[in-house]
Amino acid sequence: MSASKEQKDYHMRKLRTHYKLIDKHNSGYISHEGFRQMAEKLKGFARMLQHEEKALAVDVAFLAVSDVLKLKEGVNYAIEDLVKSSSQTLLSMSKEDAKTITNNVHNAIFDVADANEDGFISLEEYKVYFYILGHDISDEEITQSFNAIDSNKDEKISREEFLEAAFDYFINVDESEVAKVFLGHLET
Numbered sequence: 001m002s003a004s005k006e007q008k009d010y011h012m013r014k015l016r017t018h019y020k021l022i023d024k025h026n027s028g029y030i031s032h033e034g035f036r037q038m039a040e041k042l043k044g045f046a047r048m049l050q051h052e053e054k055a056l057a058v059d060v061a062f063l064a065v066s067d068v069l070k071l072k073e074g075v076n077y078a079i080e081d082l083v084k085s086s087s088q089t090l091l092s093m094s095k096e097d098a099k100t101i102t103n104n105v106h107n108a109i110f111d112v113a114d115a116n117e118d119g120f121i122s123l124e125e126y127k128v129y130f131y132i133l134g135h136d137i138s139d140e141e142i143t144q145s146f147n148a149i150d151s152n153k154d155e156k157i158s159r160e161e162f163l164e165a166a167f168d169y170f171i172n173v174d175e176s177e178v179a180k181v182f183l184g185h186l187e188t
């Protein structure tokens, strides 16, 4: 897949937005441990609901991501370097391989977020998911994200809608409505 300069810049903007949310102290750096902490928060929530198998799935998914992004334990990565390298990595993969990765991670996230296990993420569950992660996103932005992902407008997010939106955010290079709000406003 070959992307134009504009498309690459846009893709990097989305990744930058994601990494800045993980970098809670605005240090400009993310470590392997930074990703781990995100996984630990989701696992803790799954365990609280006694969903042990979901906690294990989160572990597997996050290990796979740090493997793809080639993150090593104990190393701090400057966010800008990580944005460039991970954008190149993701855009050089086949769409099928990229889909496998985003699906693995977001299936695990979906299962954790769907706390009452009815097969959908409600707005309340979606808010709880963001509170668990501790991402600095306003309630209004969470609601905008929810509404954009809910493409059939039935006021709940299905697994298909969630996987679709995640793929659009992390892999597609063209601007879309859902990517503008998926993780709150995009960083410049």
Ligand SMILES: [Ca+2]
Pocket (backbone or CB within 6 Å): 113, 114, 115, 116, 117, 118, 119, 120, 121, 122, 125
């Ligand atoms: Ca649910």
Ligand SMILES: [Ca+2]
Pocket (backbone or CB within 6 Å): 149, 150, 151, 152, 153, 154, 155, 156, 157, 158, 161
């Ligand atoms: Ca829906």
